[in-house]
Amino acid sequence: MAGMGPAPKPDGRKARRNKDTVPQTVLRWERAEAPELPDFRIEKGEELVEFHWPERTREWWQMWIDSPQSEHFGSSDWQYLLDTALIHARLWRGDLSAAAELRLRVAAFGATPADRARLRMVFAEADGADGGSGRSGEPSARERYGNLRPITGGKSEPGKRAQ
Template sequence: MGGNGPAPKSNDRRARRNKDAIPQTVLRWERAEAPELPDFRVERDGQLVEFVWPERTHEWWQMWIASPQADHFGSSDWQFLLDTALIHARLWRGDLSAAGELRLRVAAFGATPADRARLRMVFAEADGLDGGRGSSGAPSAREQYGQLRMMPGGKRAEPGKGE
C-alpha cells in the first residue's frame, strides 16, 4: 500500500541532487620531508646581510615538524609553511601587522582545536582510549540498563527482583 500524499518528484526535477557541482580531482599522494629553515641573505641599508631566524621561529618550526599534521604534508605544504615561517619571524621581530596573515595561514594547517574541528581533524588515538564508552568514560547506557526489561502493565522490573 502506498503512502499518503503526492508522488515524489522525478529525479530530473529535483532542485537538490546532492552531487558535487564540480567533480573532485584525485591526486597521487607523496609525503614530503620537512625542510630546514634556510640560510639566506637580505638587503639591509644597501648591503646584503645574513638573515637570522628568531629563536622563537626555530621552536615554532620544530613544533610543526613534530606535529601529527606533518605526516600529511606534501612538498607544496612545506613550501607554504616555509613562507609562513618568514611571517612568523616578522611577528617575533615586532611587526605586529603580520599577525593576521600568520593566523590565517596556520589555521589552514589545523593549529588550534577550533581550526582542527573546522577541518574535521581528529586524533586517532582518542578513538580507542575510552574503550568505546564515549567521551566521559562512564559506562554506556547498555552497560548500565541493558538488563532492565518491561513488565506487563508498563512497570519496570530488575532481573532477579520480584515485585
C-alpha cells in the same frame, strides 16, 4: 489527491539534483620531509646581510615538524609553511601587522583545537591508548569496590537511619 498542482519539472531544469556539478580531482599522495629553515640574505640599505631566524621561530618550526599533522604534509604544504615561517619571524621581530596573516595561515594546518575541529581532525592516539581494551589500566570500580557490602546495623523503622 493525485494529479493536482503543476507537473514536475524535467530533470534537466531542476535547480537541485544533489550532486556535485564539478567533478572531484583525485591526486596521488606523496608525503614530503620537512625542509630546514634556509640560510639566505636580505637587502638592508644598499648591501646584502645574512638573515637570522628568531629563536622563537626555530622552536615554532620544530613544533610543526614534530606535530601529528606533519605526517600528512606534502611538498607544497611545507613550502607554504616555510613562507609562513617568514611571517612568524616578522611577528617575533615586532611587526604586529603580521599577526592576522599568521593566524589565517596556521589555521589551515590545524594549529588550535578549534582549527582541528573545523578541519575534522581528531587525535587517534586517544582511541588506541588503552590498547583497544576500553580501560585506562587502573583497576575498575568493580575491582576496587566489588567486595564492599552495605552495613546494616540492626532493624530500624522505615524512614529512619540505623545507628
